[in-house]
Amino acid sequence: MKKLIIEMTDPLGVTAMELSPDGKHIVVIAWTGRANALMLIETTTWETRLLVAPQFLPGWTGPIQPLRVHWISDALLAVDFSDGHCSVVGFDGRRGRVLGGHFMRMIAPDKPGELPQWAIVSTQGFLVGTGIRRINIVTGEKVTVPIGLPGDLVSAVFDRSGRLRAARTRETKWFTPGAKITNWYRHDEASPWQQVAQASMTEDLWTPLGLPDDSDTLVALSREGRDTWAMFDFDVATRKLTNLRVGHPTEDLIGTQEDAGLNAIQATTHGLKPTTYWFDARWDHLQRSIDKALPDTVNILRGNPQGKVLVFSYSDRDPGRWLFLDTEKMSLREVSGSRAGIEPGAMRPMQMLSYAAADGLTIPAYLTLPDDGPAKPRPMVVYIHGGPVARDNWIWDFDVQLLAAAGYAVFQPQFRGSSGFGRKFEHAGYRQWGLAMQDDVTAGVKAMIDQGIADPSRICIYGASYGGYAALWGLVKTPELFKCGISLAGVTDIGERFTDWSDTNSTEAGREWLRFAVGDINTMAAQFQAVSPEKHAARIRVPVLLAHGTEDKRVPIGHSKRMASALKAAGASVETHWYEDEEHGLRSIANIQKFNAALLDFLDRNIGPASPMAAAASAPSN
Structure with missing residues (x-):
């Protein structure tokens, strides 16, 4: 096994980094002191240049700035801007075709080696329920994704061809208890939806995470029959969870990562310190190598396990830093710190x-x-x-x-x-x-x-x-x-939480959650008064x-x-x-x-x- 070499460079303060699919560029969201800017780093020369600067326009309450960025090809980016529009941005930095309100994902091409051309976006903003469409980033052709489900769309699961195949909805009625969460599935977008699970707002219900290999088996997050959230397969035909993929007896599962085929390849559990599990042997080997080279840190890996990898490494004393791993040379180069002026050794x-x-x-x-x-x-x-x-x-x-x-x-x-x-x-x-x-x-x-x-x-x-x-x-x-x-x-x-003008009690779902987790004001008013600081201020x-x-x-x-x-x-x-x-x-x-x-x-x-x-x-x- 090759020895891992660490090369250090001067850090820059940034909030996000993403590695291009070919590993030749890194796009950076950097804080300028007033707003976010988009920068581009070339990974062979390490030349850094400004791509998109924030705009301060009369009449706007805040700057127009990049909020999130995603690679849609080796040379094109989808950027969510604060003006509510997601636009294509090339290496010239100009905002091109408007895709929608919020980028969701690219659709994998039908043939290996082809460039992806279709993106999935929400039409208005960051909430899934505002509408979804597929758009060709080259021609601009748009296809509205049929939804046709009752209630608000909370989450959506697509297959590798970009078809909406599974969804979660929430149905509430004004001032009427009994909000429902429902999981749905369909074989394709021409097939009718099947209700595969339903629960009240206060009950546990598994969450659809993915649909690997265009199968009729969902990957689900559930704690049915166990204490902690874990990853399972869900068989649509039998309506049952099968095959525990990863779980921990005392720590909830909090995150997953998929490959291009929408197969889950990584999961993270959330105890006092996060732990990462890989289902892919190459990634697992890299993770163990990085963890050995960067001990006492949490190291998050993204990229190609046989090519270039971007590592985000953080700890209790380090706000985080991004490092570039060349797996052929097994060399690790620090690209930037997430906060300027923080010296981990002094923390x-x-x-x-x-x-x-x-x-x-x-x-x-x-x-x-x-x-x-x-x-x-x-x-x-x-x-x-x-x-x-x-x-x-x-x-x-x-x-x-x-x-x-x-x-x-x-x-x-x-x-x-x-x-x-x-x-x-x-x-x-x-x-x-x-x-x-x-x-x-x-x-x-x-x-x-x-x-x-x-x-x-x-x-x-x-x-x-x-x-x-x-x-x-x-x-x-x-x-x-x-x-x-x-x-x-x-x-x-x-x-007062049940009557104040707050966003918590402004919906029936919020009020139902308050009744369940905090208590029912109709039967517990005396208990609430007994433990409310304002009512006992004289004792302080x-x-x-x-x-x-x-x-x-x-x-x-x-x-x-x-x-x-x-x-x-x-x-x-x-x-x-x-x-x-x-x-x-x-x-x-x-x-x-x-x-x-x-x-x-x-x-x-x-x-x-x-x-x-x-x-x-x-x-x-x-």
Whole structure:
């Protein structure tokens, strides 16, 4: 086996890279400081040039910029632009034929060696349900794809000839419970649709992923008869799942990759750290070679296992970098980093651990310690993720590194209800706002104190969205643990989630999910009131920081404003930061910088002192 050689070059800050089918070019979406630009790298000379610059036009609220890019041949690109149009772009950089609203995929040619000419696009935007068509990128000929299904088209599966053969739809009725998710299949576009599976919004239903080799067997993502999401075959004739392709007993499957024939060749599971599985021996060999050369990283491979391969490598200390692998020479050249100015060696590692909840359930967690000398009890920030059916990940996290650089230990409990760890773990958090989910946070904080990691006199709890709720409720439920609390766009009244003007309850599907996962306001109003921070603001005796965007549609700013009023009425110490034109979270770099400065100052005053690095670390590089 040839020895792998690593050659380093100066990094550039980019957000995405794609390798051309022939391996001769790499297209790059790069951040210019104001918007995205499209760049092209030639992989023999490594010459880099601007392909498409962002446009700033009068009357537009934002720049016209490339958002996503896809190779449609060795010399042509399909680019999704922010003006809602997907266009063909050549090496001259000019926008050519408009394909539609959003590129979906190319159709493989009938004969080997022929260039693909037909693309599949959605006609209006990124949502599949807006309409689909096939378009010839050379002649411009358009063919509308027949759908003819009730409800909204959620996802679509095509065969290698580009025919729509499987689909998932969602049917809801205004103010009528019982939204349905349905999986459909047809042998070809002239055949009638067959309903092959149906479930309510709150039930598990397998998801069609692919249709390899134009067969009548689907590849499906399912956790039927098991705890975690895994990949199966689905036999349309018998309407049954068969042949487990890949699965893990405690980790959900989160991603797959297909070859040109739409055969699944790779899958990734999502435990505390992702694991990649290849079904192709050549890819598996390359993966093991790259992982050996780049240890302690997650390495994502795309390209030709017998030619040129683009590797994206990231870790808890590295935001990610793209490398170019020549499989003939077995040489690896770094092309670019994803963020300029980040030195991985100066970042802090994210430890993976677990602890026992009050009822014995094992809770996974992450812990990041500052670089401040020998082990000792430290000031600690308990950082709670949103969702709550979401999770943190083993990645370079700006917020975590910011806090660690400021001298704080950062503890991230993946409490029950978090995703990625199986159905039982996720469902254990349903209807447990302020109850078992919060008890998991409490158990984790106590474990950090007992292990000598956290200074019990200097612990603050912080989160956004659901995390903001958990931060505030922690101040009420376990006041002895925390010296301060920070809520960004947090829920403060659970019952209000059913009546506020949010995008969550604006549809019957959203309201049904709320009733299932959070609880039924008609029967649980008393429980909601018992665990809503706004209703118990008088019990909070430590400083609170509230931050919120004025245009938040997910958790309207009224939640934080009412909480601020209740805290002030109770005589509590509260500071507020309202951000104009921001939605659910902060997007403006200026506002992120302002919030980070306020956050570090608040922590410094309440559980600090922070390290001198804090001020320098408060601004993101991109």
